[in-house]
Amino acid sequence: MNRKIKLYGGSRSRASIIQWYLEEIGADYEFILLDMANKEHLSPEFLKLNPMGKVPVIIDGDFILWESGAILLYLAEKYGQEIDSLETRSIFNQWILFANSTLSTGLFIEANREREISKLLPPLEKILQSHSFLLGDKLTVADIAVGSMLAYTQILLKLNLRDYPAISNYIDTISQRPAFSKTIGNR
16 A cells, blocks of 8 residues: 555444454554544534544545445455455455444344344354354455454443354454454454
């Protein structure tokens, strides 16, 4: 990478997921912490970057992008050296959309949690019983998206995962990565 990416986020936002991936790929970036309590994300200057007033937002040169899933896909395609075909891109899209919609609403919306855990975690458990990461033995952007949601279940919700030892092991494995410790694990 030949230019510094700017990442805007709040102290408790999905910007930490983007920051984790930027650390994993060795990107040169600047993290700009917005004071969400003082509504910096609603300032006229920030609303020019994201009219929705949400974080994260990245600026890469003249390119501005918001929404964590879109940002992960962009970074993976441009800098991650993971995407080499439409099929690969589609697999990553699948996992990132799953993490940001199905998994996050299933785990973090309390009214859904009990019903959804029994549907979502057994298939993930089975996948993670057969390899270290979602798509094999190498961490990918899919793991950043899904792994962050699973890790947050321990950080924020303290969910009991004793019935899912492979998922627990997966969370332990990603939590020990230096890039994770420096970002999500440091919150």
